[in-house]
Amino acid sequence: MAAGGGEGQAAEPEAAVEPEVAAMEEPRSFKDLGVTDVLCEACDQLGWKMPTKIQIEAIPVALQGRDVIGLAETGSGKTGAFALPILQALLETPQRLFALVLTPTRELAFQISEQFEALGSSIGVHSATPGRLVDHLENTKGFNLRALKFLVMDEADRILNMDFETEVDKILKVIPRDRKTLLFSATMTKKVQKLQRAALKNPVKCAVSSKYQTVEKLQQYYIFIPSKFKDSYLVYILNELAGNSFMIFCSTCNNTQRTALLLRNLGFTAIPLHGQMSQNKRLGSLNKFKAKARSILLATDVASRGLDIPHVDVVINFDIPTHSKDYIHRVGRTARAGRSGKSITFVTQYDVELFQRIEHLIGKKLPAFPMQEEEVMMLTERVAEAQRIARMELREQGEKKRSRNDNDDDTEEAIGVRNKVAGGKKKKRKAF
Template sequence: MAAGEEEGSAAEPEQEPAAEEQPRSFKDLGVTDVLCEACDQLGWKVPTKIQIEAIPVALQGRDVIGLAETGSGKTGAFALPILQALLETPQRLFALVLTPTRELAFQISEQFEALGSSIGVQTTVIVGGIDTMSQSLALAKKPHVIIATPGRLVDHLENTKGFNLRALKFLVMDEADRILNMDFETEVDKILKVIPRDRKTFLFSATMTKKVQKLQRAALKNPVKCAVSSKYQTVEKLQQYYIFIPSKFKDSYLVYILNELAGNSFMIFCSTCNNTQRTALLLRNLGFTAIPLHGQMSQNKRLGSLNKFKAKARSILLATDVASRGLDIPHVDVVINFDIPTHSKDYIHRVGRTARAGRSGKSITFVTQYDVELFQRIEHLIGKKLPAFPMQEEEVMMLTERVAEAQRLARMELREQGEKKRSRNDDDDTEEAIGVRNKVAGGKKKKRKA
């Protein structure tokens, strides 16, 4: 990290010793009464493992490295100490939380607002895909907590007049491994250079990569390491299956499984935005309540999809890996890896969308003739052989005709959507050209009058 090794200590972080008697409540961890009440209203009855490890250390004023699997309650582990410190010394622009994705930023903001509702906490979300002017106005009001993606925050630090983070007291890097994997390293460096060295820093990550270790040395001072999961693993209550199928019948097998497990809510992961959109259209043509979520959708549409699924207005969410990390959707019953992930670690994050908070869940991974090696890598990573999901091949084959017709309609709709998009872009270009011509013409008239 260019932000200067001298900023943090290069020493290995202390390992927090296991508590002799596990705390049974947030009050036992040292959380103040007003925040304990907020936890209770949110339905957080007992703290999770990472909260038990991290909250007491953070309340003592130490820097924290939290290593925990997805769905482990990390947001509470850093939000509660920040809110408690804010109660003790109220101040604007108090904390900054960096996250890799827009959806995760909005979700963290919701949790801060819910936990801090009784103490009047104000948060602002600063992410791409939203008008910068309205964000500049929100920053001018100096919220207590900013939740941001690194790229857009750097834009504001460089271009928004009067905005700075020189008084910042807390920095949180959530999903740090993914922030760095998405090549935000330069932006993180820039942010570290313009915030105070005298601050508390919490770094949360599912994995301890070399890049995360480097960031830890640059950004944290004598941190305490709170690890609740040192190896890659999936939760015990998750039933994991695979199905081995010919690539050309993938759609038919998907429809078969959705029929077999009807009544459940599904998250289906696809590898590309285009395949996510295509599969959503295909399923809609067959009468399923499916909705897509991917990076080529506008921010409003992405949040709309997420909220409809959360509110159970739709039972199937098709997504790219934009939704595999951090998003807390409480009622996912089944995760389907329609396209197998190319990185084995992404499998852990995808299937972590189900069987959360002690509930059970299922995951089914589609393995075609082209995916065998990738699937073997996943089994090696999680340290277990997965059983095959029981299938009736004849019933799948009976679906092929209806599926073929739905595929044809989906292709037509995709083409139409593409043409509409192109024509909108052409209209925008034409309007811009007309605007430029009018300005030029206006300038010439003024000259003639002069």
């Protein structure tokens, strides 16, 4: 697959794909789609009463053994759309390594793994999330993908926007050509089209949404504020909407960590989730928030797509997203499965153009969130003290991390010296 292009670029003419499958007007059961009884029972146990639009379109095609391009937004039921056909094929021809699913983040990989195991619990399915696959292909003795039957690329546009083209190329070169490929993406970018041409054979396109939109039960607001008072406005909103669960999106790992420390110092049950945390800590944060042990999750865009967090009441864009489409994914964390929700986007004097792009993309003008400016200003002194403590804590965390890294380097050097000494001793013993 050749790299090139980006989100904002016009797409090249598509490789030949069959016409889009027409969406069925009436919802149907999974059994009507051709899903076998044992998997229908598993769907029922998971609370999947009726298939979603993308499942209605993609499952019958995949069960026929065709390659699929599925275009659907986050939260549309894509995992079921590829997991059910794979599990059904596995029932028919059992083997050890059957399907590979590529995702842009580890959290999404764990979530997909959980759904595969839940759907396949009665048939003894096991799944694993081995981290960076290319490392295993190159360094794990005896590991190969030569018997693979299915390749799934979920959130393909995001995989490619995160510059994993080289890794995807390497994987495509070592998996069988005689396989089924299911590619799912929120958008058909230029890069996704190139990947489609490189990886899929005569695919059927299943699209359930061609324009960017937010759900009707989502109440969307903005607040226009001076940049230096962002923290005070955030605290005001959290107080005003107390009793709700919040996801707060920040643009950087550092700001996510800083804001989490700030809120903790003010008595809020806040927890961070970002790419510089260890995998165990990231999963721990996610699980605490899911279990409602914490009411505020501060996150970078690592959590904006795919993750199933069912009870988010309010999404706050503390830092406005640089890419307008990320706004759709962020606010899509709330008002899910027919529930209502709120989103509030902070717009500073530096963000006006980005905000106008978002309004243009979603095709509506957002109302201002009602604020009492005087009450916000009354918070500034307490917030300033919490900011000072948070900066100190952030600095201490950085020093501890650097110290651990230095100790790790020293340990590696010491191990190297010991190995050399041990090697020398062994040679002397051999000499005698």
